Amino acid sequence: MKLVNETLGDLDKRVALPGYDRKSLSHGIVHVGLGNFHRAHQAVYLDDLFGKGLDHDWAITGAGVRAPDAKMRELLLAQDCLSTVIEMSPSGESPRITGAMIDYVEIDETNGPLIAKMTDPATRIVSLTVTEGGYYVDPTTETFDPSHPDIAADGKTPDAPRTVFGAIVAALKARRAAGTPPFTVMSCDNIPGNGDVTRDAVVGTARLSDAELAGWITENVAFPNSMVDRITPATGDAERALAATYGLDDPVPVTCEPFRQWVLEDNFPQGRPRLEEVGVTFTDHVHDYERMKIRILNGGHAIIAYSGALLGCLLADQAMAHPLVHAYFRKVEEQEVLPHVTPVPEFTPGAYLELIDSRFSNPAVKDTTRRLCLDGSNRQPKFIVPSIQDGLRVGTPVDGLALESALWCRYCAGTLEDGSAIAPNDPDWDRLVALSAEAKDRPQAWLEQRTVYGALASNDAFAARFATWLDRLWTDGTAKTLETYLAD
Ligand code: NAD
Known part of the structure; x- marks a missing residue:
């Protein structure tokens, strides 16, 4: 059955529905980068909150700054912005329809409709999931790169910006001129200090065209830091087929693990939904949560993904079930990652690792190693x-x-252990493939990627270990190399 407001009452009774009248909702949040994660995370928290009868004036309006987002817009508008979200646990699935999103701004090259929506006084939060690579950070300096061509173009034509940061600047300028207080900008991307990084991008973009406005933004706009978590695979035919088993004709259903976490700084001068009512943690210590999550979970994904993929594991849980990959994951995490993570009130680093071990091993989630291998150059x-x-x-x-660094390099050679080709899996894939070939004879070439490794190439001890592992991967293969590491 097609998913629209009118059919909600007729859906399969196993599918949970929004527990509120959607007509009572009104706009409060513009979300830019409406991919799967947002719909499995922020939109679910808000759906729960609205279901408690609270804060119906904080509904989401979706938005995007890239041409491909137009397809998602078309599909979601055709189903009244309803989303199918299916939680996948080892004991079974829990499908639900969320209704927290009520509209989707028209996609336009110069972002006029988006700027107008963000200028609307009813918009009090602009949230973002524009991926780790979407913040124009120069990894060698670890600061915002105003010379990037996209950003430089927004500096020249601030009234017709192409990037999300240029659009935010234009909207803040218009609000200031109209005497409307600024919205809060809330990044939900997996980036250490995501609020601070977003502030640098917005202020840095503004400075190119209006230094005075940049100063005003620094003084007046809030950019809370956050830690976000829920494993959310990409959608393919299997996910669509799963939705169909519940009678749902939804071309863009979302599947995700049951676990979710959201930790936020409480810095929302224009107010915020009462997210603490639905399990969100507000704290001044986001950084500790975020470091724990990014190092152990996201780092752990990289550890199992390249080794697992090379050995032919298609899914994350298959990689975790591979004795060598699992033992490698445990040893690196325990000896090399955990020592640099501080505890948070809910978890010691060790307890958090156990949680991650069981989440990665969940066979129901069906997260692909390919998704986890994606975008290594930014991750x-x-x-x-x-x-x-x-x-x-x-x-x-x-x-x-x-x-792990050598495994990533080996993966970027573009073939698995069995000789099969790897389809491009990084925005910079062609360059990485060429560099991986060069590194076979001159391993240092790989570490000389300053945008990834900074000055690590000049650390002789690290460079020597990297070179040894890369050589072993090519001569002995992945399994034997992992055995060698584990035997030490
Ligand atoms: P997705 O591919 O489904 O969606 C990505 C969205 O970002 C798309 O709308 C795309 O158009 C937009 N985008 C990409 N690059 C952009 C850019 N430079 N400027 C503006 N928009 C851009 O991916 P997803 O699963 O929704 O993940 C998005 C982000 O969410 C991740 O990169 C990560 O930071 C965060 N996240 C994801 C997960 C997960 O398990 N999927 C978990 C935690 C956090």
């Missing part, structure tokens, strides 16, 4: 390299992380 510097740098600084082992 390695955030999820793996900081643990290497900490280890070198304080003298804890980094051998397993050197092997």
